[in-house]
Amino acid sequence: MTVKDTAQTGGTGARQAQExxxxxxxxxxxxxxxxxxxxADTVDMTDKVSGRSGTSSQTN
Incomplete structure (x- = not known):
């Protein structure tokens, strides 16, 4: 996922994060x-997660 790192970039940049x-x-x-x-309490994230490339999933 890409998140805005406003604390370190002044709100102008984004960086990758892992969760x-x-x-x-x-x-x-x-x-x-x-x-x-x-x-109203839900969000469809299908396009966000299905468009990921170059990532791997890990199952424990």
Missing amino acids: KVVMDFSGFGTDVEVAAPPA
Whole structure:
């Protein structure tokens, strides 16, 4: 992902950053009630992540 580094560039530049997401799953088989969030609370990132090239994914 590219983020604006306003603290070091005065708001004029961007640089690459890496992010690692760790998720722990538990409670399989437990009944739950869920509802989709309102559209105003969501963002479609499909184009952002599917257009990545030259990157690798790591699975632990």
